[in-house]
Amino acid sequence: MTIGIGLLGLGTVGSGVAAILASPQGRHPLVGDLVLERVAVRDLQRPRPLTLPPERLTTDPEAVIDDPKVDIVVEVMGGLEPARSLILRAIAAGKPVVTANKAVIARYGQEIAAAAAQQGVYVLIEAAVGGGIPIIEPIKQSLGGNRIQRVSGIINGTTNYILSRMADEGAAYADVLADAQRLGYAEADPAADVQGGDAADKIAILAGLAYGGPVQRAGIATEGIDRLEARDVAYAAQLGFVVKLLAVAERVQDDAQAGPADGVSLDVRVHPTLLPKHHPLAGVHGVNNAILVEGDPVGQVMFFGPGAGAGPTASAVVADILNIAGIRQVGGPQAGLDPLLAASSWRHCTLVDGSLSRHRNYVRLSTRDEAGVIGSIGTCFGTAQVSIQSIVQLDAREGEAEIVVITHEVREDRFREALAAIEALEGVERVAACLRTL
Amino acid sequence: MTIGIGLLGLGTVGSGVAAILASPQGRHPLVGDLVLERVAVRDLQRPRPLTLPPERLTTDPEAVIDDPKVDIVVEVMGGLEPARSLILRAIAAGKPVVTANKAVIARYGQEIAAAAAQQGVYVLIEAAVGGGIPIIEPIKQSLGGNRIQRVSGIINGTTNYILSRMADEGAAYADVLADAQRLGYAEADPAADVQGGDAADKIAILAGLAYGGPVQRAGIATEGIDRLEARDVAYAAQLGFVVKLLAVAERVQDDAQAGPADGVSLDVRVHPTLLPKHHPLAGVHGVNNAILVEGDPVGQVMFFGPGAGAGPTASAVVADILNIAGIRQVGGPQAGLDPLLAASSWRHCTLVDGSLSRHRNYVRLSTRDEAGVIGSIGTCFGTAQVSIQSIVQLDAREGEAEIVVITHEVREDRFREALAAIEALEGVERVAACLRTL
Numbered sequence: 001m002t003i004g005i006g007l008l009g010l011g012t013v014g015s016g017v018a019a020i021l022a023s024p025q026g027r028h029p030l031v032g033d034l035v036l037e038r039v040a041v042r043d044l045q046r047p048r049p050l051t052l053p054p055e056r057l058t059t060d061p062e063a064v065i066d067d068p069k070v071d072i073v074v075e076v077m078g079g080l081e082p083a084r085s086l087i088l089r090a091i092a093a094g095k096p097v098v099t100a101n102k103a104v105i106a107r108y109g110q111e112i113a114a115a116a117a118q119q120g121v122y123v124l125i126e127a128a129v130g131g132g133i134p135i136i137e138p139i140k141q142s143l144g145g146n147r148i149q150r151v152s153g154i155i156n157g158t159t160n161y162i163l164s165r166m167a168d169e170g171a172a173y174a175d176v177l178a179d180a181q182r183l184g185y186a187e188a189d190p191a192a193d194v195q196g197g198d199a200a201d202k203i204a205i206l207a208g209l210a211y212g213g214p215v216q217r218a219g220i221a222t223e224g225i226d227r228l229e230a231r232d233v234a235y236a237a238q239l240g241f242v243v244k245l246l247a248v249a250e251r252v253q254d255d256a257q258a259g260p261a262d263g264v265s266l267d268v269r270v271h272p273t274l275l276p277k278h279h280p281l282a283g284v285h286g287v288n289n290a291i292l293v294e295g296d297p298v299g300q301v302m303f304f305g306p307g308a309g310a311g312p313t314a315s316a317v318v319a320d321i322l323n324i325a326g327i328r329q330v331g332g333p334q335a336g337l338d339p340l341l342a343a344s345s346w347r348h349c350t351l352v353d354g355s356l357s358r359h360r361n362y363v364r365l366s367t368r369d370e371a372g373v374i375g376s377i378g379t380c381f382g383t384a385q386v387s388i389q390s391i392v393q394l395d396a397r398e399g400e401a402e403i404v405v406i407t408h409e410v411r412e413d414r415f416r417e418a419l420a421a422i423e424a425l426e427g428v429e430r431v432a433a434c435l436r437t438l
Numbered sequence: 439m440t441i442g443i444g445l446l447g448l449g450t451v452g453s454g455v456a457a458i459l460a461s462p463q464g465r466h467p468l469v470g471d472l473v474l475e476r477v478a479v480r481d482l483q484r485p486r487p488l489t490l491p492p493e494r495l496t497t498d499p500e501a502v503i504d505d506p507k508v509d510i511v512v513e514v515m516g517g518l519e520p521a522r523s524l525i526l527r528a529i530a531a532g533k534p535v536v537t538a539n540k541a542v543i544a545r546y547g548q549e550i551a552a553a554a555a556q557q558g559v560y561v562l563i564e565a566a567v568g569g570g571i572p573i574i575e576p577i578k579q580s581l582g583g584n585r586i587q588r589v590s591g592i593i594n595g596t597t598n599y600i601l602s603r604m605a606d607e608g609a610a611y612a613d614v615l616a617d618a619q620r621l622g623y624a625e626a627d628p629a630a631d632v633q634g635g636d637a638a639d640k641i642a643i644l645a646g647l648a649y650g651g652p653v654q655r656a657g658i659a660t661e662g663i664d665r666l667e668a669r670d671v672a673y674a675a676q677l678g679f680v681v682k683l684l685a686v687a688e689r690v691q692d693d694a695q696a697g698p699a700d701g702v703s704l705d706v707r708v709h710p711t712l713l714p715k716h717h718p719l720a721g722v723h724g725v726n727n728a729i730l731v732e733g734d735p736v737g738q739v740m741f742f743g744p745g746a747g748a749g750p751t752a753s754a755v756v757a758d759i760l761n762i763a764g765i766r767q768v769g770g771p772q773a774g775l776d777p778l779l780a781a782s783s784w785r786h787c788t789l790v791d792g793s794l795s796r797h798r799n800y801v802r803l804s805t806r807d808e809a810g811v812i813g814s815i816g817t818c819f820g821t822a823q824v825s826i827q828s829i830v831q832l833d834a835r836e837g838e839a840e841i842v843v844i845t846h847e848v849r850e851d852r853f854r855e856a857l858a859a860i861e862a863l864e865g866v867e868r869v870a871a872c873l874r875t876l
Contacts, residue, residue, distance in 0.1 A: 299749060
């Protein structure tokens with residue numbers, strides 16, 4: 001029994017998918033049942049590494065969806081529109097959808113999930129997070145027995161590449177970014193990567209699956225690496241830390257105990273983070289991604305691999321196609337949905353006010369090189385009940401000094417109160433950097 | 439709709455499963471549908487941390503299987519018999535089985551799979567390999583689009599604990615083993631762990647799934663860590679390597695190109711291995727496990743986490759139960775099988791003759807401390823066409839010396855030929871250690 005595939009987009013990922021379908025030998029035999037029936041492209045004349053019969057190419061994506069030979073619609077065109085409308089059109093036609101589009105899912109996931117549930121079709125998104133790493137499927141199908149405490153990850157390859165080189169070479173952010181753009185690791189407009197928006201899209205998706213309910217993308221506090229200075233990466237290393245752009249979705253303990261059984265409060269955020277050198281995520285270098293899931297009773301499990309690229313992303317897209325093909329053999333196209341694979345939502349997720357969450361912090365202060373400054377700083381922290389792990393003067397010249405403080409875990413509002421008091425001190429020029437520490 | 443669970447065994451893992459079922463709040467809502475109907479135990483009188491209604495306990499495992507209220511049979515008693523017979527009895531009764539029993543699956547997997555296919559029931563084994571790490575499910579359901587090149591892993595926690603401490607403390611194998619036994623990390627009879635049999639069971643299972651056909655457990659070349667000396671761990675560290683007990687299943691390149699499309703030749707083996715310090719598996723410490731899967735086009739993906747323990751293993755068992763419960767909603771108990779979840783075999787796997795496989799090697803030679811010995815050793819390797827990466831004299835005293843050689847990748851039979859010639863040299867006392875290098 002063959003299954004017709006309709007591809008929306010034949011860029012990097014689309015070509016990778018077509019390449020797998022064109023050469024099924026040595027892969028799971030279900031791959032041999034998949035037939036690439038129609039492909040929507042922007043330009044019919046553009047030369048392509050893969051030769052496809054010309055009648056299968058079209059510039060009209062709706063024709064792909066509407067083609068009766070197409071059983072599964074694969075959206076790999078990217079962007080918000082027309083991707084969103086096309087996904088909804090496929091669902092309305094009763095066709096399952098596979099998409100790699102994290103931006104659409106992070107923003108319109110609820111609308112799409114509601115439409116899919118109504119029509120009884122799957123919308124699968126393994127390729128939307130972590131490239132080739134199996135992470136969506138394990139969260140949906142292998143960790144359901146757990147109460148998830150925290151999902152944290154390095155889920156943007158571009159920023160991890162930049163941070164890895166800043167750490168290895170002591171290079172400045174702007175220089176490495178320019179180099180990454182030359183090498184094709186960063187886009188001409190790098191904003192979505194370096195300002196953390198791409199990672200926020202992805203953690204919204206992961207949190208929604210891990211905690212069983214949609215997470216408001218707009219409510220995710222997001223800080224990128226675009227204002228990170230090389231000296232903070234270097235100081236962090238001296239103190240035994242590695243700086244990574246971390247996306248975190250954490251169940252807020254107190255609330256979970258007090259709140260209703262069917263709701264959960266989450267702290268979801270993206271920011272540069274100091275990780276202790278022996279943390280499992282600290283060893284993830286270059287364009288690799290890794291996601292750490294912590295739950296009860298499983299403990300810590302981590303998923304590691306290539307976070308982007310044609311091959312890895314195509315591997316994830318084909319995994320989703322195979323899952324739809326496999327489950328068709330259970331009950332045919334008219335059967336019910338597997339609630340694990342469909343990832344129906346079952347809980348209300350609320351994002352908490354970040355000012356009440358608790359963190360360890362790294363602060364770098366530019367001060368005058370005077371006696372008593374460290375004492376005054378320590379007093380400010382003490383007054384705000386912020387407990388300090390270390391306070392070190394790391395550089396002093398020409399009457400100026402740099403002081404780095406690492407706090408114990410403190411509530412964000414108390415920490416901000418202390419910082420305000422410190423900024424007002426006579427010997428302190430400014431708060432030069434402020435980063436979270438795990 | 440509730441689903442009746444019958445548990446065979448209420449030891450560490452069984453108790454962990456019962457604990458999850460007894461407290462569904464905050465887990466996937468399907469957990470709430472699972473009812474622990476009957477439990478087979480060895481001793482009804484034994485005090486247990488969990489209180490179960492006495493009428494649900496029995497010492498007769500067959501009564502659990504035959505109970506009409508039991509929909510899914512969970513085998514967590516361990517050992518070969520009666521576990522094998524009970525699994526077959528459940529299958530014959532048309533009941534799906536979840537088992538954590540790697541020894542039974544590695545030895546009787548083919549018999550069990552054939553019976554399951556005939557009856558159209560699932561036998562799921564996530565807990566058999568890697569404890570709480572989702573690895574069976576990702577290989578079956580997320581990597582099917584790939585041609586798998588290699589599966590390699592640290593899949594025995596006891597030996598990894600021992601090796602980690604040998605590396606950290608420079609301690610002798612026997613001392614760390616005794617300590618691990620005191621702490622409960624190693625059993626009173628440690629043979630299955632330290633001689634590599636447990637890891638061989640597990641790699642047989644992983645290889646069977648990754649390559650799509652059963653692998654002959656008896657044909658897996660297996661070497662444990664029980665003869666490993668502390669000085670080799672120390673020398674390896676000096677040369678930039680970490681020693682790990684690795685289980686490897688590798689597609690043999692040449693054969694795959696020449697052989698029939700429906701067959702694959704594999705090199706499957708377990709042995710202590712020198713890993714370069716920056717290899718993804720080199721950072722896996724203590725009782726943790728990790729599995730690295732390399733495929734085309736995904737590249738390298740790694741799965742990391744706790745390889746044993748009540749909680750992690752129970753998490754994996756419950757994952758399998760949930761998958762069966764989920765897929766029941768697609769088509770009811772009489773529906774077809776999902777070929778991915780059922781992991782039907784589709785290819786013939788042949789194990790190759792290890793003497794033709796190629797490896798890098800670490801060799802430690804006890805020699806006389808004489809001029810010319812290194813030259814003679816080098817000549818022996820050269821004559822056998824074994825290319826050398828480094829040859830270092832690492833210790834010399836009282837007329838004796840220790841020479842460590844690391845070769846480039848060479849065919850095993852050529853390497854053995856060179857070693858025989860070296861052992862016959864006048865200045866060489868003996869080949870004191872010989873380990874594979876990645």
